[in-house]
Amino acid sequence: MARKQGSHSDITGPRVQDTALRLIARHGYAAVSMRQIAAEVGVQAGALYNYTPDKQTLLFDLMRAHMQEVLDALAAADLRGDPPARLDGFTRFHIRFHLPRPDQVFVSYMELRNLAPENFAILESMRRDYETALEDILRDGVAAGVFAVPDTRIATMAIIAMLTGLSHWYREGGRLGMDAIEEIYCNLVQKSVRR
Amino acid sequence: MARKQGSHSDITGPRVQDTALRLIARHGYAAVSMRQIAAEVGVQAGALYNYTPDKQTLLFDLMRAHMQEVLDALAAADLRGDPPARLDGFTRFHIRFHLPRPDQVFVSYMELRNLAPENFAILESMRRDYETALEDILRDGVAAGVFAVPDTRIATMAIIAMLTGLSHWYREGGRLGMDAIEEIYCNLVQKSVRR
DNA sequence: TTTTCATTTGAACGACTGTTCAGTTAGATG
DNA sequence: CATCTAACTGAACAGTCGTTCAAATGAAAA
Numbered sequence: 001m002a003r004k005q006g007s008h009s010d011i012t013g014p015r016v017q018d019t020a021l022r023l024i025a026r027h028g029y030a031a032v033s034m035r036q037i038a039a040e041v042g043v044q045a046g047a048l049y050n051y052t053p054d055k056q057t058l059l060f061d062l063m064r065a066h067m068q069e070v071l072d073a074l075a076a077a078d079l080r081g082d083p084p085a086r087l088d089g090f091t092r093f094h095i096r097f098h099l100p101r102p103d104q105v106f107v108s109y110m111e112l113r114n115l116a117p118e119n120f121a122i123l124e125s126m127r128r129d130y131e132t133a134l135e136d137i138l139r140d141g142v143a144a145g146v147f148a149v150p151d152t153r154i155a156t157m158a159i160i161a162m163l164t165g166l167s168h169w170y171r172e173g174g175r176l177g178m179d180a181i182e183e184i185y186c187n188l189v190q191k192s193v194r195r
Numbered sequence: 196m197a198r199k200q201g202s203h204s205d206i207t208g209p210r211v212q213d214t215a216l217r218l219i220a221r222h223g224y225a226a227v228s229m230r231q232i233a234a235e236v237g238v239q240a241g242a243l244y245n246y247t248p249d250k251q252t253l254l255f256d257l258m259r260a261h262m263q264e265v266l267d268a269l270a271a272a273d274l275r276g277d278p279p280a281r282l283d284g285f286t287r288f289h290i291r292f293h294l295p296r297p298d299q300v301f302v303s304y305m306e307l308r309n310l311a312p313e314n315f316a317i318l319e320s321m322r323r324d325y326e327t328a329l330e331d332i333l334r335d336g337v338a339a340g341v342f343a344v345p346d347t348r349i350a351t352m353a354i355i356a357m358l359t360g361l362s363h364w365y366r367e368g369g370r371l372g373m374d375a376i377e378e379i380y381c382n383l384v385q386k387s388v389r390r
Numbered sequence: 391t392t393t394t395c396a397t398t399t400g401a402a403c404g405a406c407t408g409t410t411c412a413g414t415t416a417g418a419t420g
Numbered sequence: 421c422a423t424c425t426a427a428c429t430g431a432a433c434a435g436t437c438g439t440t441c442a443a444a445t446g447a448a449a450a
Contacts, residue, residue, distance in 0.1 A: 008397060028308060030225035034438060046440075047398050055438065110305055113223060150379045151371070157364055158357045158383055165356020176346070184345045188353055192387035203427060229408060241410075242428050250408065392450080399444070407436065414429070420422090 009050065015041050016051045021062050025103035029059050029114045059111060060119040066104040067126040073097055074133055083141030084190065090134055091189050094163045095182050105167040131156055138193060148195040159189055204245065210236050211246045216257050220298035224254050224309045254306060255314040261299040262321040268292050269328060278336030279385065285329055286384045289358045290377050300362040326351055333388060343390040354384055 019040045023032045034055055038045040052058040074097075079089040098105050112120060135156040141147030149155040163185065170181065214235045218227045229250055233240040247253040269292075274284040293300050307315060330351040336342030344350040358380065365376065 012397085026308070028223060028225055030223050031309065033436075035436085043397095044399055045438085046400075049439070050397070113221065114226065150382055154371070154376070154379050155383060157360065158380065161360020161363070162353045162357040165352065165360065168356070169352055176349070181349070184349050185353065187345055188350060188387045191389065192383045194386065207427080228406075230406085238427090239429055240408085241430075244409070245427065394447105394449075396447095397445080399442105401441095401443105403438105403440080405437080407434100410433080411431095412429105413431105415427085417424105417426095419424075 013051050016048060020058055021103050025106040029111045056116055060115060063108050063123055066108050067123055071129060083137055083144055083146055086137045088186050090137060091186050092182055095185060098167050099170055099178055102167055131160060147193045149193050155193055208246050211243060215253055216298050220301040224306045251311055255310060258303050258318055261303050262318060266321060266324060278332055278339055278341055281332045283381050285332060286381050287377050290380060293362050294365055294373055297362055326355060342388045344388050350388055
């Protein structure tokens with residue numbers, strides 16, 4: 001029944017996602033037209049609608065897929081040990097996961113305002129889950145007396161902003177490699193919350 | 196000669212800037228049309244061209260004005276003392292200046308990719324000046340032996356990302372006031388670079 | 391070989407885009 | 421009062437926008 005070989009949808013579908021992600025990261029959602037995406041994929045604009053009901057859903061699917069990957073990967077990382085060890089683990093996880101995905105990070109943080117309210121709420125909730133994973137570590141550390149932060153919620157937001165900011169300026173092949181960056185950020189993060 | 200009283204341009208001009216800033220911060224440069232701005236100002240679209248040569252320049256003027264205000268205010272702050280005191284001063288200055296200007300911060304960080312290359316270069320240079328002010332403090336602290344950072348450039352970027360991130364989630368009337376926020380961030384920043 | 395249908399085309403829809411400009415308006419000037 | 425002109429209108433220009441859909445395509449299934 002369902003065609004297996006020779007079906008172009010297996011190829012075109014991912015190419016639509018990849019192209020949309022790259023173009024939106026570069027120019028912004030509102031500045032990229034369906035015809036631009038189609039042209040880079042190598043089809044006419046109408047063909048895109050075999051792969052997304054509309055432009056808004058195309059954006060939302062990109063962002064949701066990214067957030068889901070983040071949460072799944074974090075769960076798989078299975079951070080263990082005392083709070084400082086888990087904080088180091090979280091820092092290294094964030095950098096290792098996000099640095100190779102600059103386009104996803106860019107889109108996920110810049111295009112939130114272009115989401116329909118119900119889609120925004122879904123992503124905000126997923127984002128909150130990620131933040132909570134870090135805040136739990138900080139709270140445990142405070143309870144254990146190894147961290148001293150005046151406010152775990154704010155420390156969480158501050159650390160995540162610091163880590164996310166990295167993705168905005170880091171370029172592969174720059175002065176420092178990912179491993180060196182990782183060490184430096186672990187040092188900064190760890191000290192900022194230590195007693 | 197030049198009309199003084201009753202001249203609308205003294206009123207309409209600033210209103211164009213204010214309206215454009217607010218709409219662009221909310222919806223993004225590409226998503227806001229000249230007709231939307233005009234409608235909120237209360238004029239027809241054509242009238243906007245008495246105040247800006249084109250849409251691109253309108254955006255650039257908003258962003259350049261903001262960065263110039265930042266640099267002027269920082270120079271006026273005239274931070275003195277030992278490196279820890281100057282770092283505290285920088286942290287407090289950044290928060291006090293940026294928190295009351297969320298729309299400017301939003302536009303200045305989100306719309307860089309919508310600038311023409313020559314305009315982008317100008318803003319990037321002003322941004323670099325601001326970053327250098329912080330890096331100088333960190334370098335002096337390292338030289339004096341009161342700070343220990345593996346890399347002053349990265350610590351600079353990390354701290355600025357942390358501080359800028361604050362503007363993205365802080366809302367007036369929230370759980371904590373600006374003064375409390377200031378204390379918490381001074382604590383986090385100071386500890387992250389201390390020996 | 392014929393049939394079937396997933397896939398794509400190409401044209402069309404109405405609406406909106408930034409920008410220009412001749413003409414109108416209204417308030418200050420002489 | 422008549423004049424002047426800064427400020428603004430309203431229409432027009434040549435495109436582009438997201439989206440729809442009948443028709444064409446071509447490879448797998450029968």
